[in-house]
Amino acid sequence: MILAVGWYCAEHSGILGRQGLSYQCSVAPAAAPVLALIDKTVKYFSRMTEESRCCLRAAKLAMTGARWPAPGQEIGLLCAKSEGLLRANEEYFRDYVATGRTLGRGNLFIYTLATSALGEVAIALSLTGPSMFIQADERPLAALVRHGEQMIADGEAGGMLALWSDSSAAVCLAIAAGTGGETLIPLPAGEEPNPLELCRTLQARVQRA
Amino acid sequence: MNVVIAQSDVATAYGWGLDALWNGLLSGATAIRATNRFAERGFTSDQAAIISDLRIGPGESRAWAGLKRILSPIVSKLDPITPVILATTAGEIEYVERAILEQDAALSRQSHPRFLLQRVKGLLGLRGPGLVMSSACASTAAALTRAASMVRGGQAASVLVVTCDSVSEFVYSGFSTLSSLCAGPARPFDRQRAGLTLGEAFGWALVTSGSEGISILGWGNTTDAVHMTAPDRSAAGLSRAIAKSLAMAGRSADDVALIAAHGTATLYSDAMEMVAFRAAMGRPRPVFSVKGGVGHTLAPAGLVQILVAGRALSLGLAPPTVGLSSPDDGAAGWVHGEAAPFAGRLALSTNSGFGGVNTAILLGGGRTS
Numbered sequence: 001m002i003l004a005v006g007w008y009c010a011e012h013s014g015i016l017g018r019q020g021l022s023y024q025c026s027v028a029p030a031a032a033p034v035l036a037l038i039d040k041t042v043k044y045f046s047r048m049t050e051e052s053r054c055c056l057r058a059a060k061l062a063m064t065g066a067r068w069p070a071p072g073q074e075i076g077l078l079c080a081k082s083e084g085l086l087r088a089n090e091e092y093f094r095d096y097v098a099t100g101r102t103l104g105r106g107n108l109f110i111y112t113l114a115t116s117a118l119g120e121v122a123i124a125l126s127l128t129g130p131s132m133f134i135q136a137d138e139r140p141l142a143a144l145v146r147h148g149e150q151m152i153a154d155g156e157a158g159g160m161l162a163l164w165s166d167s168s169a170a171v172c173l174a175i176a177a178g179t180g181g182e183t184l185i186p187l188p189a190g191e192e193p194n195p196l197e198l199c200r201t202l203q204a205r206v207q208r209a
Numbered sequence: 210m211n212v213v214i215a216q217s218d219v220a221t222a223y224g225w226g227l228d229a230l231w232n233g234l235l236s237g238a239t240a241i242r243a244t245n246r247f248a249e250r251g252f253t254s255d256q257a258a259i260i261s262d263l264r265i266g267p268g269e270s271r272a273w274a275g276l277k278r279i280l281s282p283i284v285s286k287l288d289p290i291t292p293v294i295l296a297t298t299a300g301e302i303e304y305v306e307r308a309i310l311e312q313d314a315a316l317s318r319q320s321h322p323r324f325l326l327q328r329v330k331g332l333l334g335l336r337g338p339g340l341v342m343s344s345a346c347a348s349t350a351a352a353l354t355r356a357a358s359m360v361r362g363g364q365a366a367s368v369l370v371v372t373c374d375s376v377s378e379f380v381y382s383g384f385s386t387l388s389s390l391c392a393g394p395a396r397p398f399d400r401q402r403a404g405l406t407l408g409e410a411f412g413w414a415l416v417t418s419g420s421e422g423i424s425i426l427g428w429g430n431t432t433d434a435v436h437m438t439a440p441d442r443s444a445a446g447l448s449r450a451i452a453k454s455l456a457m458a459g460r461s462a463d464d465v466a467l468i469a470a471h472g473t474a475t476l477y478s479d480a481m482e483m484v485a486f487r488a489a490m491g492r493p494r495p496v497f498s499v500k501g502g503v504g505h506t507l508a509p510a511g512l513v514q515i516l517v518a519g520r521a522l523s524l525g526l527a528p529p530t531v532g533l534s535s536p537d538d539g540a541a542g543w544v545h546g547e548a549a550p551f552a553g554r555l556a557l558s559t560n561s562g563f564g565g566v567n568t569a570i571l572l573g574g575g576r577t578s
Binding site: 076077084086089090092093094096097101102103104105106109110112113114115116118119120122123125126127128129130131132133134135136137138143147150151153154155156 | 250251252298299302305306308309310317318320321322323326327338339340341342343344345351355358359361362364379382383385386387429430431432433434435436437438446449453456457563564565566
């Protein structure tokens with residue numbers, strides 16, 4: 001089940017979390033102290049890519065909404081990227097060619113890994129469960145939820161975070177054992193919105209509530 | 210339910226097929242060679258394990274050329290609704306190289322792995338769900354755990370895992386930049402080891418329920434949460450992955466007869482693995498790495514060593530770790546430079562990678578077709 005949602009983009013950020021038996025919205029300002037804490041305390045925050053920073057913020061917001069971690073809870077991470085790795089790949093190789101094609105920049109190379117943002121989030125938030133990039137050819141966010149739920153059912157983790165991101169926006173779902181939560185973030189049966197569109201949908205929903 | 214790798218195939222620098230791989234390792238000779246592909250680039254190494262007879266059509270990527278050939282025997286042979294998981298780290302990265310070198314921006318977009326996934330599905334006549342998976346150097350191992358979970362959970366009768374990574378300037382320059390490459394052929398677990406050698410591989414595995422094949426009995430996926438590129442010296446993450454794989458299978462460490470290690474030949478990663486093996490197993494048992502023979506093939510690495518472990522289990526013979534002459538202190542008595550008979554039917558396979566990822570899979574012996 002989806003326990004909470006956190007989202008972050010340049011325009012806004014927020015948390016939708018489950019409170020008791022019903023879902024309550026935390027308006028965007030509630031995210032501010034969480035984000036300020038991350039910005040100040042996470043080592044190397046400034047040298048992360050913008051996508052990694054978005055993912056970290058969205059993950060922390062989702063964990064806040066889910067009230068994670070529970071004592072002894074092992075949390076894993078899944079991600080999919082609406083833009084793929086094209087931007088990071090081009091940035092690394094263009095820089096390598098421009099500097100003489102003999103030596104690249106390690107800090108650019110490492111972000112060509114599909115799981116680099118997950119590694120950064122795991123380190124910053126001390127998450128030690130599984131971490132994988134899983135991009136389905138159809139409905140990638142729904143696929144992340146399905147795999148996250150299955151991994152919890154398999155005993156691979158006590159909770160899973162599913163990140164849907166691009167270079168300037170990230171949405172993170174906190175997935176727990178059990179059923180329900182579909183009303184928290186209805187996923188369309190057809191083509192899914194990109195991360196920025198989803199951020200805007202969630203923000204509008206919070207403002208209506 | 211017993212989940213198995215019922216059918217599989219692999220290509221490495223030793224040649225096409227598991228027999229070539231197995232016989233190459235048993236020969237003790239490495240398939241790593243000096244390459245002139247990047248001679249003018251001034252990298253820290255000129256060594257690579259390259260598939261020399263790969264025929265690449267005009268405009269094709271090495272990955273697609275390799276997959277077309279390795280997948281050809283199963284074209285139109287699978288149930289069309291079979292899900293497919295493509296495990297790769299760099300995929301068709303040559304398109305990004307060419308886009309920038311030839312200043313043709315449109316080429317870059319072709320590097321998105323969804324295009325390679327669609328071509329694989331089209332080639333095989335598959336119209337079921339498709340996934341691209343990546344978990345750094347544990348990509349194929351992680352993909353096999355997801356495939357096994359999907360079969361065990363009743364989401365699919367069979368899942369096809371396809372994997373590829375080729376030796377490219379993009380990746381070679383990156384590892385050179387990180388000072389990870391050895392000047393000579395990689396020597397996993399050796400006292401004189403000085404880094405990894407990149408290799409390339411293509412392969413596939415059909416995961417399904419049954420009794421014939423390599424059994425996937427249990428698995429564990431973990432993250433170190435310590436460092437982006439360096440392994441956790443305490444080996445806590447890999448140790449937890451091993452413990453999870455044993456617990457899922459309902460087995461104890463005493464049941465493990467053989468260990469297929471990631472064994473990259475980097476100083477800290479090999480040492481970290483031995484810390485985990487010693488902590489989990491207590492007494493020594495045969496440990497091998499294939500990377501002295503076929504290099505570090507990145508995403509396919511997990512499948513390559515699992516298929517070797519399967520052959521080893523069926524023959525009761527642990528392959529040598531090619532390039533080993535004097536084991537490091539932590540590896541002495543565990544890793545061997547020559548083939549060694551052993552008794553037992555279970556093998557542990559482990560992979561670790563950048564981002565602190567770890568995967569351990571407990572395998573049961575059997576025959577592969």
